[in-house]
Structure formats: structure tokens, C-alpha cells
Amino acid sequence: MAEGQLKEALDALKNTGVRITPQRHAILEYLIDSMSHPTADDIYKALEGKFPNMSVATVYNNLRVFREVGLVKELTYGDSSSRFDFVTTHHYHVICQECGKIVDFHYPGLDEVEQLASHVTGFKVGNHRMEIYGVCPECSGKETH
Amino acid sequence: MAEGQLKEALDALKNTGVRITPQRHAILEYLIDSMSHPTADDIYKALEGKFPNMSVATVYNNLRVFREVGLVKELTYGDSSSRFDFVTTHHYHVICQECGKIVDFHYPGLDEVEQLASHVTGFKVGNHRMEIYGVCPECSGKETH
DNA sequence: TATTACTTTATAATGTTTATAAATAGTGTA
DNA sequence: TACACTATTTATAAACATTATAAAGTAATA
Numbered sequence: 001m002a003e004g005q006l007k008e009a010l011d012a013l014k015n016t017g018v019r020i021t022p023q024r025h026a027i028l029e030y031l032i033d034s035m036s037h038p039t040a041d042d043i044y045k046a047l048e049g050k051f052p053n054m055s056v057a058t059v060y061n062n063l064r065v066f067r068e069v070g071l072v073k074e075l076t077y078g079d080s081s082s083r084f085d086f087v088t089t090h091h092y093h094v095i096c097q098e099c100g101k102i103v104d105f106h107y108p109g110l111d112e113v114e115q116l117a118s119h120v121t122g123f124k125v126g127n128h129r130m131e132i133y134g135v136c137p138e139c140s141g142k143e144t145h
Numbered sequence: 146m147a148e149g150q151l152k153e154a155l156d157a158l159k160n161t162g163v164r165i166t167p168q169r170h171a172i173l174e175y176l177i178d179s180m181s182h183p184t185a186d187d188i189y190k191a192l193e194g195k196f197p198n199m200s201v202a203t204v205y206n207n208l209r210v211f212r213e214v215g216l217v218k219e220l221t222y223g224d225s226s227s228r229f230d231f232v233t234t235h236h237y238h239v240i241c242q243e244c245g246k247i248v249d250f251h252y253p254g255l256d257e258v259e260q261l262a263s264h265v266t267g268f269k270v271g272n273h274r275m276e277i278y279g280v281c282p283e284c285s286g287k288e289t290h
Numbered sequence: 291t292a293t294t295a296c297t298t299t300a301t302a303a304t305g306t307t308t309a310t311a312a313a314t315a316g317t318g319t320a
Numbered sequence: 321t322a323c324a325c326t327a328t329t330t331a332t333a334a335a336c337a338t339t340a341t342a343a344a345g346t347a348a349t350a
Contacts, residue, residue, distance in 0.1 A: 019316050019327060040307080055330045060307065062328095076221040080338080081306060094266050103266045107258055110275075117277045121239045121248045125279035130255075132262045134270035164296060164347050185337080200299045205338065207297095225307080226337060 005032050005086070009071050016069050023047075023054055024062050028071070028086075037075060037083035094132045098139035105132065150177050150231070154216050161214050168192075168199055169207050173216070173231075182220055182228035222257060230256075239277045243284035250277065 009028050013020055026047050031038070038046070044059045063084050066072035075083045091106040110128065118125040154173050158165055171192050176183070183191070189204045208229050211217035220228045236251040255273060263270040 021316070021328065023329075041305095053330070055332090056306095057308075057331085058329055078219055078221055078227075092262075094262050094268050094270070096268065097271070103268070105262050105266060107261065110258075113252055113255075113275075114277060116252065117237075117239050117250050118279065121250060122282040123239050123241065123248070123277075123279035124285050125239070125277055126242070127279075128275060128277040130258075130273060130275040132259060132268075132270055132273040134263065134268035134272075137267040140269050166297065166347070168298075198299070200301090201337095202300085202339075203298055 009086075012069060012071060018065060018069065023051060023058050024065075026050055027059065027062050028066070031066075031072065031084065031086040037085050039081040039083055041081065043084070092130050092132065094134065096136035096139055097133055098135050101136050101138075103136070154231075157214060157216060163210060163214060168196060168203055169210075171195055172204065172207050173211070176211075176217065176229065176231040182230050184226040184228055186226065188229070220257060237275050237277065239279065241281035241284055242278055243280050246281050246283075248281070 006029055009032070010020055010025070013024070018024075027043055030043055030046055034046070036042075040056065040059045040063060043063075044054070044056050047054060047059075063072060063074070067074055067084075071087060073085045073087050075085055077083065087106065091104045092110075094103045094105045095101070096103075110130065114125045114128055117123065117128075151174055154177070155165055155170070158169070163169075172188055175188055175191055179191075181187075185201065185204045185208060188208075189199070189201050192199060192204075208217060208219070211229075212219055216232055218230045218232050220230055222228065232251075236249045237255075239248045239250045240246070241248075255275065259270045259273055262268065262273075
């Protein structure tokens, strides 16, 4: 399925000088294939069969590494544990009110907003739009003098 | 300062049948006056002087009560502990694509999106817009037959 | 003011996440 | 391919926020 994504991810790791271990390979694969937002413990349990001796710390360590490289997002909903999401390309726009410049901005958490809206209002929610407005660094620099 | 907000909040508690204790009064007052997003521990420490015997559990219990009544929102950024925010009246719209009906929808978490966007892009972020699109219960009922 | 149910307190328990140190294994090089 | 170097894994313990429990205390109502 998502062979390409996994390959890209592994390349990204290689380019950043991060070693590719079987555990890292498996965690990435699981994140990509599961299409869900698993907790660290979900991942730990899911890979228990393949890696009976893997430590929970390994899962946490590697999720941190992936997050630092930008491959994974940590989502904190209200509940006890974080969820981890392989980063895809959906994004929003941040718009400068002075010069009109548009900058991409990635934020995966708004899926949750749709779900909540659907739950609260009874709507069948299909999509949403969001733009963020502000002043870009260049324009706010000009204002200073 | 925010005398009115505190009074309203206390009335809201009264109307919901929640008892007003000195601790609850103080926690609400602190939330309203501090203008920040304190953690439970922040609140606990801030009220240590007034209530030397107050238990941390009291802070957590009451924050939960306030959240259930809708006075307070719990914000989970990535770090270890939740922050708590006194709720004001800002809201979003859920729009029916069939009949155009607009339903209010309250979701305070997007303040976090602004902060993140600002951090990532370097913009001075001022505001944002979001609408959620879907089909309202009435219209999706009609579709069925 | 007396009653009743809700709250607070103090403490222990739970559960997630991080720190530590020894053992192990990936990667570049000869 | 084998070596050496260093990052990584493992196992364990520790840290930390949050929740559960039960006894003592207190707000609200008549």
C-alpha cells in the first residue's frame, strides 16, 4: 500500500543521520498503515508479536525522534495519553493582512473539531475551512521604522 | 476588575446546583483575574497563602466541576500538564450545505492553533476564521426517503 | 439551628512518560 | 567481510500529573 511513504520516511531518517533499526522500521510502518492515531502503548502492544523484548521506552524514544525530524505529530486531546500521527500533506493557510502573502501551515488536530461539531450539533459534517490572519515577519519589520 | 464575570460565574454555579465554597470562589477569582492559562499546580500554589490546608485534589475536583458546567476549558498543549482557561463567549459556525442553516459551535482550542501558527511561521497572528460544513439533521432526514 | 448531602482534606494509588546504565547492534571504513 | 565507533535498545527505576478513597467538615435549605 503505502510503500512510497515508508520509503520516503526511511530516506528522511537517513538524510538526518538517524539510524534505521528494525524497531524504528516497524513503528513507522505501523503508523503509516494503521491509518489511526495510536498511543505509544497501542504501538507497543501492536508490535509485541514481532518484538517480544522491545521496551516501552523504545517506543517513546523513537516517537520523539520521529517528531523531531518532522515525520510524526503528537496530538494531545484531553485524555490521559498522547496520540501520534504520521504527517501527511494536508495543510492550512496563514495570510498576511499587509501584503497578502500566504504561508502553508500544517495542523492535523482539526479533524477532532469536525468530530466534536458533528457530535454536538447532529450535523453530518463533511469538511471545514480555516484561515489564520496576521502580519508576516517582513511586513511587521517595515512597520517598526 | 472583572467583578461582573465572577458574579456571573457564581450565579451559573448556583443555578446548576453547585455549592459555592470559599475554595471554589478563590479558584474562579484566580482564573478570571490572572488572565493566563494556569496549570492546576499554578492555582494550588497561588492559593497556598489563603488556604494553607487546601488539597491538590480540591483544585482538580473543582476544575473538573467548572469544566462540566462550562465555565472553564481544559487546554492540552504538548507539555506534561493541562492548562485551564476561563471561558468567554467566542464561537464558530456549523453550516448546512442543503438549507443554509447556521448553528453555533463553541470550541476554544483554536487559540492554540493561532499560537502554533505564529510560532511556526513567524507571523504576528491576530485572528482566524473557521467554518464547518455539513448537512443538518433535518436535511439528512429528508434525503432518506 | 438541625439536617442532609455535598465538599474538603489527607493519603494512597494509578498510569503515562522520562532517566539511567549496561548490553546490543547499525554504519562507515579498511 | 571484519572492525571500531557510537547510537540505540533493553530493563529497571524514578518522576510526575491526575484520580480514587474514606473520614471529617461545611454549605444550603427548611
